[in-house]
Amino acid sequence: MAISDPRPAPGTRDWHEELVCPRCRGPLRTAAGLRCESCDVTYPIDGQVPRFVPWDNYGESFGYQWNQHRLTQLDSVTGVPISRERLVRQSGWSLAELRGSSVLECGSGAGRFTEVLCETGAVVTSVDISSAVQANAASNGRFPNLRLIQASIYDLPLRAESFDHLVCLGVIQHTPDVERAFKTMFRYLRPGGRFCVDVYAAVVAYPHLRQLLRPVTKRIPPHRLYRLVQRTVPSLLPISDALGSVPVAGQWLMRLVPVANHRHLGLPDDATRLTWSILDTFDWLAPRHEKPQPRRRLARWADDLGLSEVSIERHRGLYVIRGVK
Ligand SMILES: C[S@@+](CC[C@H](N)C(=O)[O-])C[C@H]1O[C@@H](n2cnc3c(N)ncnc32)[C@H](O)[C@@H]1O
Structure with missing residues (x-):
């Protein structure tokens, strides 16, 4: 099958105009944004x-x-x-x-x-x-x-x-x-x-210490929580690694340390693994909602x-x- 190019060729319709108004499901037209006449609302286009x-x-x-x-x-x-x-x-x-x-x-x-x-x-x-x-x-x-x-x-x-x-x-x-x-x-x-x-x-199937921390951490403004995660992950990751190396029980023991550990992923080097850990530890602790x-x-x-x-x-x-x- 041919790939269709969604960018408008000259004289054809912009894909933006194929969108519909999420309120009334009616058509939108391009007018300094996307305009729904029946709802009298213009949705902006950023970039x-x-x-x-x-x-x-x-x-x-x-x-x-x-x-x-x-x-x-x-x-x-x-x-x-x-x-x-x-x-x-x-x-x-x-x-x-x-x-x-x-x-x-x-x-x-x-x-x-x-x-x-x-x-x-x-x-x-x-x-x-x-x-x-x-x-x-x-x-x-x-x-x-x-x-x-x-x-x-x-x-x-x-x-x-x-x-x-x-x-x-x-x-x-x-x-x-x-x-x-x-x-x-x-x-x-x-x-x-x-x-x-x-x-x-569900938590009964996959309990993890982070679930106890989230009621507090999700209330911390993102930039502050991020700084905290950036500071603590470099010390927590080696502890998590050590627990993870314990035969048989390792994968459960690791869940006692609130750090995302990607040792199984085959990332190219330690610096990349640390960056992924910072990102995913923040991703565990910050979201407003988490409902397994x-x-x-x-x-x-x-x-x-x-x-x-x-x-x-x-x-x-x-x-x-x-x-x-
Ligand atoms: C953990 S991230 C996963 C992103 C991506 N799928 C990935 O795996 O890298 C969850 C994403 O869902 C988005 N999200 C949450 N609620 C949403 C909603 N109601 N509608 C659209 N996106 C939503 C968030 O903004 C966030 O970017």
């Missing part, structure tokens, strides 16, 4: 990125972390295909099958998976509620097949059933109503379309939506659900 949420929203800590760490997790920067392999492992898709298809990526952060998706030749629509879209635009704006939008999963400015694939990794546990986030995304997937969504496994889910609840939601070919697998601290709408 190439249309914005449908206020700057000030619950995703503030994510905007902070992804603009601090715009490049940290990109495969093209680490030189290791960690994001590519995770996407393939979790989705069960071959990347070749995505070529020419339309993909909706919900909660794209700095764009580690956006990059992999764009490289397949799919037409990729990536949305995020936070200012992380700026980091993603700076890194992946070079792809002509990327459509980047700042919007919430709960109110997407997209046409119903217009996507062949849905990807949402590392996101829904961070939304205020996880069931609603999960179910809403499926509106945009066409019948027969394939999906891959992951979510933190039990497997049976995911199965029930899939049933409610009438999804087929559903599989739910455990990948470390995550459940990955995939299948067909």
